[in-house]
Structures are given as C-alpha cells and as structure tokens.
Amino acid sequence: MVLYDEYIDKLKHQVQREKEEYYKEKGKMENIIEQIKDNEKKLNEIKLKSDRLLQVKLLFQNVSHFAREQSKRQMEHLVTQCLQYIFDPSFEFRIEIVEKANRIEGEFYVVSKVNGQEIVTRPQDSRGGGVVDVISLAIRIAMMQISEPKIQGPLILDEPAKHVSEDYIMNVADFIKQVSSIFKRQIIMVTHNNHLLESADVCYRVELKDGVSIVTPLNLT
Template identity: 30%
Template sequence: MQNLQEQIKNLESQFEMFTQRLGSLKGEHKLLSEQQEKSEILIEKLKEDEDTYTKAVELLSLVQKVTRDKIKDSFELIVTHALNYIYDSDKYSFHLEFSRRGNLQEMEFAVQTPDKPESLDLLKTDAGGTKNIVSLALRIVLMEVASPKINGFIISDESFANLSEKFRPKASQFLE
C-alpha cells in the first residue's frame, strides 16, 4: 500500500511538473505568436515601403531622363546655331551623348563639320576656332539655363584668337 501511495505521489509530482511545463509552453507559444504577428505586420509595412521606394526611384529616373533630354536638346540647338551663324553655314551640328560609368553620369560632345565625315571630338583634337566657339556657346547656354538666373556678363579673353579672320566679324555679332 505504501508503494501505491509513493507511486501516486510520484505521479502527482510528475503531473504538477507537466502542468507547470505546459503553462510555461503556453506562455512561450503566446509570446512567440505575438512576435510572429508583429513580424508579419512589420514585413507588410516593409513591403509597402519597398513599393513606395521603387516607385520613387522610377519617378526620379524618369525626371532625370526628361531633364537630361531637355538639357541635351537646348545645348545642341544653341551651340549648333552658334556654329552655323558664325561659319555662315547650315552644315555644322553639335552633339551631346550621356552615358553611365558605374555610379557616375558622363557626358561626351562632338561637332559634325562639313569638311570631315567623322565627328570632331573637341577634347581629343586641337580644333582651334571651333573649340573656342563651342566653349563660348556652352558658357552662354549655362548662363541662360541656370536657375536662379545669372545676371551679368561674360569675360572673354581672346575667345576667337584661333578663329580665322574671315569669321571674326560674325563671331562678334554673335556675342552681341
């Protein structure tokens, strides 16, 4: 009989331990469920933020492209006009090309002239007067498109020193 009572006490003790362990596991389960719920809410918020950021990047890329194209068109038009006006021809054209190298935005420019079939890379050639005209026209364009507007004048030291005498009167008229 005593053996039976010991077994009952032992079983009651084990039952008490299991009950405590069950309570502890229920508490852990509740805590983990709450953490899971909070994590799921956070994941949804992060997905919404990611969507917002993706849309913002797409919008900024579009704005960058439109702005770049507008700048390109304006610069090409004005510099081409300057070249054609000074050289009294409609066969000159100025071209800008934008590209990316890693995170850097790069811009290259060249001039198409009537006497050469290939474009003239002004940075790699000693183009003399043409380089001077393009340089001056670019400075004028930058002053015109700057915001806020830059009021003032351009200081030019021998801007047309490399320009043929034949074209200097037109260059002077262009500056006026």
C-alpha cells in the first residue's frame, strides 16, 4: 500500500511538472504568436508606407519630367531664336534628354537644313566656335529668364562672341541690345570688339598702367 501511495505521489508530481512545462511552453508560444501578429502589423504598415513613398516618387518623377520638358522647350525656343537672328533662319537648337549612370543629362544639337535635308550636328561641329559662343550666350540668358525664383540684377558678359566672325558680329551686337530692351535687364559687358562696343549706351575704357586700372569714359557719338 505504501509503495502504491508513493507511486501515485510520484505520478502526481510528474503530472504537475508536465503541466508546468506545458503552461510554460504555452506561454512562450502565445508570446511568439503575439510577436508574429505585431511583426505582421508592422510589416503591413511598412508596406503601406512603401506604397505611399512609391506613389510620391512617381509623382515627383512626373512633376520633374514636366518641369524638365517645360524648361527644355523654353530654352530650345530662346536659343533657336538667337541662332536664327544671328546666323541663319533655318537654324534650330535641340536638347536631347538622356540618362547616363542614373543621372539625367542634356545633349545639345544644332539643326540646319541644306537643300531640304535636315543636318544635325553638335554645336562645336557647326560653323566652329562662333556657334558655341552664341549658344553659350543664349543659354545664359535663358537660364536667367526661366529660373524660379527670378534671378535679379544685371547680366555680366566677359568677351562674348569672341569667336564670331565679322560677318555676324553686328547681329550679335543687335541681339544683345534687343535682349536688354525686351527683358528690361542691364547688361555689363567687357569686350575688345568695336562693333559690340558701339552697341553700348555707356562705355568706359579700362587701361592698366603701373599696376593701376585707369578708367576713362568714352564718347560714342
């Protein structure tokens, strides 16, 4: 009888230990389930945030593309007008937007027509440095005019159109004069070219003597 009671007690203790182990493991499992639910909730929140960020990214890309196209068209129009005014009415300026190494870049081209055939060249390959000078000048003007917020103050030019031939330099002088008048912007220009000099409203000669700059007003009349 004593052995039987001891056996029963032993079984009871064993059952109790098994119960304790069961509830212990059950508690762990419930904690794991709660962690899984919590992680699933966080994952869903991250997915939702990721979807929103993707939508924002797409929106920014669309807005950026639209703004880029607007600026591209404005710049093409202004530079084309400049080229046509100075060189030839058949000239056209084009910008090709390309993606290189995850960066957006613009390639510049000059389009001209010869005998009805369209010829597309890079600026440096089209009539030499004069075209490059004029495009550079026109792009500077375009950037100042289309920038937001507006860039205030004068346009400062240092030896503009220095590679433009005598055949077209008068057109450059007239173009600069027109830009100042149309956009109501003062232009301060440093030049050695007499044709550009004569287009100025006010002119000064600056000479360096013994390390000192001597400024002398010039009478253009």
